[in-house]
Amino acid sequence: MQIWLLPPGLLLVGLALYDALYTTLGRGGGPLTKQLSRGAWLFTQSQTGQRVSGFFFSQLGLVVLLLAIFSWTVLLWAGWTLVFLASDGAIVSATTGAPAGLWSRIYFVGYTLVTLGLGDYQPEGAVWQMLTTTASLSGLILLSLAISYVLPVLQAAVDRRGTAAALWGLGETPEEIIRTMWDLDRGCSAFEQHLVGLTPALTTLAQQHLAYPVLHHFRGSRRREALAPSLAALDEALSIAEHGLSGDCLSPGAFHPARAAIDTLLDRLEDQSTGPSSEAPPPPSLDGLRRDGYPACSDEAYHEALREDVCDRRRRMLLGLVEGEGWDWDHVLDGYDD
Known part of the structure; x- marks a missing residue:
């Protein structure tokens, strides 16, 4: 015995x-x-x-x-x-x-x-x-x-790649997203429409990451299929629209739900990663937008706004997420697809 x-x-x-x-x-x-x-x-x-x-x-x-x-x-x-x-x-x-x-x-x-x-x-x-x-x-x-676990995880992985591709479609870089979605003559109504459409997808993706921790490891091998750099590019574009350009282009009804969805997704991803980077990444330059007639603020005011606690931590979290998935910040600012 x-x-x-x-x-x-x-x-x-x-x-x-x-x-x-x-x-x-x-x-x-x-x-x-x-x-x-x-x-x-x-x-x-x-x-x-x-x-x-x-x-x-x-x-x-x-x-x-x-x-x-x-x-x-x-x-x-x-x-x-x-x-x-x-x-x-x-x-x-x-x-x-x-x-x-x-x-x-x-x-x-x-x-x-x-x-x-x-x-x-x-x-x-x-x-x-x-x-x-x-x-x-x-x-x-x-x-x-x-068996019942594998099928929804694989479907969530497809949804993750689809969301990454949709973000890539807005623009490869933060500046390109602004240029594509913000027409100087017709305003930025297209930007608002895309944000309203993307917000439910980002919210659902956050809940999928909560339900399926392994989903975080289904990474795209190409830039256009990678969630982290495209998510960072969108968030940087929102920061440009909020802090780098004068005037109220994006309505609160479109801007705040999108930013909240990104924050929720980052919170879910933080539980499964190494957390924020120790330093914030370099901000996107406003020189090109300023040169082409966009109502850009001064660099001093823009950089000061990005150093605020909430914004700084979110950008450090995005940098940690981007690097954790094997990319670097140049893939966010330059957007090239390998």
Whole structure:
């Protein structure tokens, strides 16, 4: 008898099911999944010399997703193995009645969890028969949860790339967004329309990142598919419109919901990344807009406004997010697509 194996075995089973349930039900990820996602993020931070377009980085989201499911399976398998090792006579051969060895019990737990029911080994006694049924049920639950989790995560990854492409379509740089959306003759009604249309998508994306922590690792390998630099370009364009250009172009009804959606998304992403950069990035220049007749403010007033606490922290968060996804701030200001 090795009854002392029973508590740690049940603990591992409980941890696997709790983490799987908490994660797949959209509560923000269980403790194991959060640590796995965080570890993957920190690992990518240590690989700063690699290109963001590399195969590993483009497949990182799928790798982390599969690792999460694999970790649940290993924990559940290991936990039930310890449970059935707690008694020498728990599992016996169906033909000879001899107690099963270690590898036979591992094998028994494996086919029990996937409900194969091969029958060459069987539980001995009512207690172990009930525990076998419970193990089979837990395996069925885990398999169902894993399948139901993969599909919405992959759909959310498609939505993330779609939102990034929509942001890219507004303009490749903050200055280009202003020029595209703000016509000096007809005003910036087009800018407001696009902001109103993008706000629900950004809000939904923030909630998807909260529900599926692994979504943060589904990164675009090309600039036009990358969320972080395009999101930063849009936010910088909003900062130009708010602090760098005189006059009230954007109405509060369009501007404030869009900025709030960006802030909410950044809050969600901050929980899964290394946080804000230590210093704010360089602001976009107003020289080109000023030269072409846009009502630009003085550089002193513009830079002073960007140094305000709320604006400074948001820009540092954007820089940390951009660099964390393998890009640099030049991709925001220059917008070139590799």
